[in-house]
Amino acid sequence: MNKYQIIHDELLKEINDGKYPNNAMLPSDFALMNRYHVARETSRKAVAMLVDEGYVMRIKGRGTFVINQNRYSFPISHVESYRELAARLKLNERTQLLTITDSEVPSVFEYGDDTPVPATAVVRIRYLDNEPVIIDHDYVLKDVVPEIKKLSQSVSLFELFEQQLGLVISYAKKTITVEPANATDRQLMGLAESIPIVVIRSETFLNDGRIISFTESRHRADRFKSVEFSRRH
Template identity: 45%
Template sequence: MQNKFNAIYHDLADKIIHHIYPVGSYLPSETQLSELYGTSRETIRKALSELLTNGFIQKIRGKGSVVLNLQRFNFPVSGITSFKELNKSQHMNSSTEVLCIEDQHVPLENFDYQSATPLKATYVERLRKIDNEPIVLDRDYILKNIVPEISQTVAADSLYDYFENQLGLVISYATKTITVEHPTKEEAKLLELNEQQDIVVVRSQTYLEDTTLFQFTESIHRPDKFSFVDFARRQKIN
């Protein structure tokens, strides 16, 4: 049933993204969806719950599930999501170009982080493109005491898939800082910006389940191409 509800969720999300179910319209009822997908109402409820959690719909008592206004290609500010996962969930025609993999020390001054000794890392620089247009420049510093080596193949695919599914690391949380800065000549060239355009820089420090720091990241974004949105639901604290 797990695969079934996931398939239904992705199918409904795809139809919302491509306006088959436009903003402000209501999805078919649970009974209608159950008949349409040939499954139980329990499975349908799980798929709808996932749509609700991810901001695709809002349930209105007595009316059903109304489709919310969903902007495409939004980077979640508070979540920890790989570019590959974002590409899959938002149906982006994206590609990744690996620009550099080499051993470096983490530039701690960029992250406002103090350490008594230099931190050895594998530096991975990747250019993200959508429809062959440069959108994001990612610079990752993966601490070598946690992940000794990273291959070109892994960097071109997904670091997080490698960390979690091959190395068995449990990624738990991250701290993030977002700033607007002027690009260097190299950054402007790679992102095809003119001298007047600024960049949005998201700096992250990511930790494992046992609170071990293992990754520093600088994601440099073209502000004319991406918006930064967090979808939040009200939770009362008693």
């Protein structure tokens, strides 16, 4: 584990534990240098991560301050699996595996040159507080993962990739649109026709630059919320 990662994690834990409540000031760069016996740039890197993630903001000449967090929302600015998300939000979540089939990457993802790309299609339905709210269609490229033998109910695809196959996920590119519910959506989620669907399509990249999977995550729009921070450049 890197030094800046350790410092980041410890500070984040202290924020979440309430040691640094909303608007509180974090230790200064120099305080962190002494506390962790690191160079200033190392402590700054840890804090820069917290800034990136929207936990704190830095103000020149004043200090680093905790920003009020809205915890009951869907963050889309990080690559985060459904299971990690639900655990973080402490929601009662349940996932039901529907099918695992041999398939191809759907043309909507505009991948490759019209030749079919073999993939394993995984369809799952996500419940929050016992209400079906998300249907995930994952297309895992067979070039990268030849076979998905058995997907335990208790293991996410990301965990499978990272822990069992030793692959490291680094980036995702996400597209958000709003589309009408299709027949499958309405049936699986028990929707009236009038409810639209928020569709988040993702390409997930490994740290060696390969694409490992395409995902279409279909959220019922009246249960969808996303919060994110953005910096101005």
